[in-house]
Amino acid sequence: MADYTKPLPVIEPWNAPYWQAAKRHEFVAQKCRTCGYTHLPPGPACTNCLSNDQDWIQLSGKGTIDSYGVYHQLWHPGFTDDLPYNVALIELAEGPQIISQVVGCANAELTCGAAVEVTFDDVTSDVTLPKFRLIRS
Amino acid sequence: MGLQDLRDQICIVGVGDTQQGSVPTKTGDELAIDAARAALQDCGLEKDDIDGLFVQPSYGRQGDYLKVGLMLGLNPRVGGAVEASGATGCYMIQHAALLLHAGMANYVLLVYGTNQKTNRNRFGGALLEEHAPYGAFNPSLPFAFAFRRHMHLYGTTEEQLATIAINQRHNSLLNPKAVQKTPISLDDYMNARYIVAPLRMFDYCYVTDGGHAFVLTTADRAKDLRKPPVYIRGMGRQEAFRAYETPDLVMQSFQQERVAKMVFPMADMTTKDIQALYVQDAYSPAILAAIENYGFCPKGEGGRWIQGGRIAIDGELPINANGGQLSETYMVGWQNTCDAVRQLRGECGPRQIKNVERIMCTYTGGLREHAGALILRR
Numbered sequence: 001m002a003d004y005t006k007p008l009p010v011i012e013p014w015n016a017p018y019w020q021a022a023k024r025h026e027f028v029a030q031k032c033r034t035c036g037y038t039h040l041p042p043g044p045a046c047t048n049c050l051s052n053d054q055d056w057i058q059l060s061g062k063g064t065i066d067s068y069g070v071y072h073q074l075w076h077p078g079f080t081d082d083l084p085y086n087v088a089l090i091e092l093a094e095g096p097q098i099i100s101q102v103v104g105c106a107n108a109e110l111t112c113g114a115a116v117e118v119t120f121d122d123v124t125s126d127v128t129l130p131k132f133r134l135i136r137s
Numbered sequence: 138m139g140l141q142d143l144r145d146q147i148c149i150v151g152v153g154d155t156q157q158g159s160v161p162t163k164t165g166d167e168l169a170i171d172a173a174r175a176a177l178q179d180c181g182l183e184k185d186d187i188d189g190l191f192v193q194p195s196y197g198r199q200g201d202y203l204k205v206g207l208m209l210g211l212n213p214r215v216g217g218a219v220e221a222s223g224a225t226g227c228y229m230i231q232h233a234a235l236l237l238h239a240g241m242a243n244y245v246l247l248v249y250g251t252n253q254k255t256n257r258n259r260f261g262g263a264l265l266e267e268h269a270p271y272g273a274f275n276p277s278l279p280f281a282f283a284f285r286r287h288m289h290l291y292g293t294t295e296e297q298l299a300t301i302a303i304n305q306r307h308n309s310l311l312n313p314k315a316v317q318k319t320p321i322s323l324d325d326y327m328n329a330r331y332i333v334a335p336l337r338m339f340d341y342c343y344v345t346d347g348g349h350a351f352v353l354t355t356a357d358r359a360k361d362l363r364k365p366p367v368y369i370r371g372m373g374r375q376e377a378f379r380a381y382e383t384p385d386l387v388m389q390s391f392q393q394e395r396v397a398k399m400v401f402p403m404a405d406m407t408t409k410d411i412q413a414l415y416v417q418d419a420y421s422p423a424i425l426a427a428i429e430n431y432g433f434c435p436k437g438e439g440g441r442w443i444q445g446g447r448i449a450i451d452g453e454l455p456i457n458a459n460g461g462q463l464s465e466t467y468m469v470g471w472q473n474t475c476d477a478v479r480q481l482r483g484e485c486g487p488r489q490i491k492n493v494e495r496i497m498c499t500y501t502g503g504l505r506e507h508a509g510a511l512i513l514r515r
Contacts, residue, residue, distance in 0.1 A: 006269075006270060006272070007263065007269035007270050008270060009266075009267065009269075009270050010266050010267075041267050066282070066286065067281075067282035067283070067285045067286040067289070068282070068285060069277075069278050069281030069282060069285065069333040069334060069335075069336075070331065070333065070334040071272060071274075071333055072330060072331040072332060072333070072334060073275070073331075073332045073333065075259070075261035075262075075274035075275055076261070076269075076272065076274060079272045082272065084331075084334070085272055087268075087271055087272055087273045087278060089282050099264070099268050099271060099273050100271050101271050101272070111289075112285060112286060112289035112290075113289070123270075127270075129270055129271070131271075
């Protein structure tokens with residue numbers, strides 16, 4: 001893992017709990033105590049009502065692929081061995097959408113609307129990235 | 138008082154551009170100054186008539202408001218830098234219109250210059266910092282999402298999308314300013330490599346060097362200038378932050394529909410009054426989004442609607458008669474507005490749209506969060 005060459009997340013005080021949870025292989029989001037809105041990615045305030053009184057809740061990790069793109073062009077040397085790789089827009093069961101990757105399958109298996117669930121990629125000793133895999137029926 | 142009070146009150150009176158493509162001998166700021174000089178000559182104004190200045194920053198610390206103002210030797214009353222990516226030129230026109238209408242300025246100059254081709258700017262940055270770990274680079278990703286979703290929901294095909302690039306390349310062959318001069322066939326398109334699938338090389342703008350500038354004034358002052366004025370008949374804008382990761386917004390439906398609700402009532406027009414359309418086309422799916430969300434065709438029908446020559450220069454709704462950013466030059470929308478003005482003046486030679494009097498220009502910026510539109514008339 002010492003030679004991990006892809007970009008790493010920038011961890012700030014307000015998003016640290018998200019990354020700490022990921023490291024424990026838990027998938028969490030912020031839920032506003034004032035208005036009840038659940039949102040990702042993490043932010044310093046509720047994007048619905050601006051309250052900073054927010055809770056961290058466990059997500060089911062289930063979602064669907066809204067859309068995806070497959071990178072054939074390299075823009076960062078860390079992804080050289082991954083081409084062609086996918087980046088997907090995932091709609092989570094609890095509502096928020098996030099950009100991540102679908103792993104453990106060929107890009108040709110991806111479809112809009114496919115069911116996915118979270119999986120955890122321990123990319124360095126400090127960082128774990130929530131990614132997704134297809135739920136095969 | 139409302140937007141309608143501005144209808145036909147403000148005009149674009151001067152347009153200026155420079156050599157486009159690769160201009161390694163000049164910095165972006167030099168190109169901005171060259172374009173400004175050309176725009177002043179176009180309308181016959183002197184530099185010191187200008188009392189408003191807006192500058193669009195470009196990559197590599199070009200287009201700083203203070204620096205460009207110094208280089209132009211101007212002391213404007215109003216102005217500033219505006220940064221809204223591919224919607225900036227449109228937003229500046231709207232800011233200038235409001236300031237002119239309020240009497241804060243008499244003649245406003247807008248400038249943009251860049252040598253981002255020479256600088257080898259690759260637009261390879263992450264969408265946002267938080268997306269870099271997932272390899273989400275380049276602003277085309279939201280457009281790839283959008284087109285994939287369009288294919289899924291409506292059965293739109295890659296062959297249908299090809300029509301946009303092929304049509305615009307055909308138009309660029311008629312445009313002496315255009316940078317791309319090789320015709321594209323459907324086979325060429327389908328055999329081209331994917332960049333971010335489902336988008337191929339021909340769905341992307343080509344990064345270029347160049348400059349553009351506009352001069353605006355009030356309708357009463359415009360009558361005394363060198364060229365026939367082009368009137369701002371309607372305008373509108375809407376932001377939608379995080380549009381690139383919210384499904385309803387990926388096709389820009391919310392933001393562009395809001396703009397439509399401003400621009401058409403202000404102009405007292407409908408889509409049927411619009412004789413040609415210019416879309417800020419950094420990536421070709423922007424055109425499907427625009428024609429659907431502004432109401433030129435039903436939702437989901439865009440891929441089919443653009444077939445059969447409908448968007449050609451002699452078609453029912455010519456789109457990007459200059460070649461657009463896929464084929465003419467990538468000036469973040471400025472060149473499209475410039476061409477619309479020249480079309481309305483009848484200055485476009487072999488690419489001239491016959492009897493054109495009313496043109497709409499639409500703009501998308503950033504990760505699709507910025508949307509703006511203008512309706513121009515002669």
